[in-house]
Amino acid sequence: MQRYGIITEKNPREIVLLRGSGCKWKKCTFCDYHLDKSPNEEENFLLNKIQLQKVQGLFGRLEVINSGSFCDLDDKTMNFIADVCQARQIDKLHFECHYIHRKLVPPLKERFRDIGVNVIIKTGVETFDINYRENIMKKGFGQASPQQISEFADEVCLLFGLDGQTTESMRTDIKTGLLYFDRVCINLMTPNTTSVKPNNDVKMLFINQVMPCYINNNRVDILLENTDFGIGTENTEEDI
């Protein structure tokens, strides 16, 4: 598994896939990404350190992803991330966070603000249709509205290519995302070890009828071949 990459075009940044203690939610029906975890903090740190040492500070921007939320990373890894930011002049740092950990975001932002780093939080809302999100995807965001989610998250991921989604529902999700958040990252469902299968008709609807409207939108990232939910092949991505 490649854990370090460079994205050069839209939203240029370096990206590392780190390992933590694992997602504390783990109930999303379509996801097996949470299997990338270990309870051994020292082993996690050693693995993470190797990846973080590859960061060059190319764009002043680093995205840290892991199977879950930033708070699932061990303390030594978090300290090393701060050291790397300072050593490589990184002033924008992206982390992931599930809704259940939203109260940990302000202290995280404050911690990094103290060393001159602006933390940007991405959350995987997948859709703003609450019924679909909570009863089918089991996302664990409760009844949270886009506005309430935007109080802790700066960016959102959407997941398309599933049964029941339509051109209209996908367009509505993207428009809502762009209204309330700085960026929208669209993942297309691909087969994984869960029982949720991609719907190829819905994927073609997205590719033919929705994607052309947003492919050149600088605030929309599109990952066409998501390999394990959470990290896949973006059309501008290298080495992941």
Ligand code: SF4
């Ligand atoms: S999608 Fe994210 S929050 Fe849901 S189970 Fe997977 S890692 Fe956890």
